[in-house]
Amino acid sequence: MTATIYDLAREAGVGIATVSRCLNNHPAVARDTRRRVLAVARRLHYQPHANAQRLASSRTNTFAAIIPFFTNYFFVQILQGIQDRALELGLDIVLHGVAEPAHADQALARSLQRGRVDGVLYFSMPVPEAYAPRIRQRRLPIVLVDGYHPWFDSIHIENRRGAFLAVQHLMRLGHRTVALISGRPSARPSQERLAGYRDALRTHGTPFDRSRVFAPRSTRLDGFTEEGGREAMRELLRARAKGDPITAVLVASDIQAVGALEEADRARVCIPEELALLGFDDIDLARHFGLSTMRQPLLEMGVLALNQLHHRINDPTLPPSVVSFVPRLVVRRTCGGRSATALDHPGESEASVTLADTAGAVSETRFIHRSR
């Protein structure tokens, strides 16, 4: 019913190979022939059959994005970056939203199948043990975003450094007793952020006190939930009521920070006057709460990830690369020490501490090194 290259060939009086060459801008075609063929193609409204192309060329021009759906806002912005770049590169995105990390292997299994995708973007989850060897063996191009594995490319967020900068900021504002609301201790981001927290204390000559680290009891999503934040904040307030002079707290994720804020509000503890609070991630909600936080350049990360994947697809022999992003402090209301009116004018009174120029900041706050 719709035209194939055979139709075009017949109509233009040439062979199908020639038609194919014209369509794919192969140089070895006479100008006249090309023009004639293209004219016919237009006239017949020719459209290539995507699957036939894929089968013959063994290239799908498609990649999978495997994303933890539960982190909502985090990935929306990353997807936006990926989307734009994919359009430019002419790639299709097959989306795999994963409800919980345990289900990620289904998506991986699918992506490992022959003829499905040219590569994978894998987000914010550990690569299942069983799959790493299979991925390597099949030479499936993969880029880990917000994750790490020695065998594969990754875009890494320097959680430790970020937490360090965060706590440092609080201490520079004069806080001597800074607490940490953490995620589940076994989760990697929790550990890294805890390490950064300790780094900062050490740098400022403050002894680390285990009792000032508050981890949520609930373990769903490693405690990175509003409820987790509420729980931890309750405990923190209890400690505070008992006399611990905590005046500031770093919360390991914005989503927890939201819960923590609500809990503080409920206990009539004024933020930031009585307790300065700093989050981590800069999810979209943060802005609305006037939440000071450590921003991750999500959109840029998406673009970069796709570029990296593209490189790898075109040259599978590349050594694994690691690109690091350092989160940047975004000052709003909750950390105090600056514009206390941020809530009234969200977005206006934000201040980026590391850099004045927000637009150009990314390139300066990230550094790149390739290992191996």
Place this chain on the structure above:
Amino acid sequence: MTATIYDLAREAGVGIATVSRCLNNHPAVARDTRRRVLAVARRLHYQPHANAQRLASSRTNTFAAIIPFFTNYFFVQILQGIQDRALELGLDIVLHGVAEPAHADQALARSLQRGRVDGVLYFSMPVPEAYAPRIRQRRLPIVLVDGYHPWFDSIHIENRRGAFLAVQHLMRLGHRTVALISGRPSARPSQERLAGYRDALRTHGTPFDRSRVFAPRSTRLDGFTEEGGREAMRELLRARAKGDPITAVLVASDIQAVGALEEADRARVCIPEELALLGFDDIDLARHFGLSTMRQPLLEMGVLALNQLHHRINDPTLPPSVVSFVPRLVVRRTCGGRSATALDHPGESEASVTLADTAGAVSETRFIHRSR
């Protein structure tokens, strides 16, 4: 390098057709043969080549989701529903995030290409004029979500009815002077919600007053933005300051409502004591602001949309169907008349007015009719 059905056939001592039958659970295969073939398949780690299957069967088992990315939260939840169902149906989702409606045609063009997808889920945007005929001609299965076109299936949100219910609620709370903060007047949702607003006034015998409809000046995204909400609220407050006894307002979208709330806060107008406010959509943010709103069952809509698409793919001769959802009132803090402490316990003190049972509500609030 990796096994094909030829390898399996040779190894199992059968023909490739038999192998194919075994793999696809075709009934006409001897038990023994099947077992033997499957054993070989397992031994050789056989995996079908997706593209070869697609080409041969002229079925891609893939569909496109064309989504306006700018509406962020709206689509995240819908995607979740789609995602789950797609997994069950064994379908791949090709994501097309569209930055603005004008770019939707690129995604459509791509989806129209042969061999790309079996169908399309098209969200919250008008179908470009030029494409409707092409879609119909190519018999491309498509389901419009939050949209309508006589030729195609659609999942429709009863904006008019929703707005009616919203305003009715406000009036039942005793408000006599209810204003409307609308989107750009030319946008369909704006018109429908305006109509519902007028319906409610009429029902209550209140004359419609054009000067109580506030539309944003900015036209980006048809005014459905925080900024749009701020602008409109500023005008409303001005009118109020001049003596118009407005005591309640329906805001045509939650995202505008957020801006409106901020503006009211800034003007030191207490919500809901001085001004009751009701939003529309129930985006995720709403909960955090204690924003009363009209909820759309996004997740369910996603599931339903995919089911509908699935039906149509399997039977393209079906007449176009229309499924309607009626938004449901969710009472939180901003509309007054109920728990004023909602902000302290988000989620806990919500009340669904139409139905007590939240889980089972969807089936009761939607009705289905098929036209033609």
Place this chain on the structure above:
DNA sequence: TTGAAAGCGCTAACAG
């Protein structure tokens, strides 16, 4: 510069 022909790996008649 061009065309014929051989796949890509699978599905689905059709004949046995």
Place this chain on the structure above:
DNA sequence: CTGTTAGCGCTTTCAA
């Protein structure tokens, strides 16, 4: 029940 065969529509040698 099973095997043979003909495609699906394109890309890509290989000769001419």
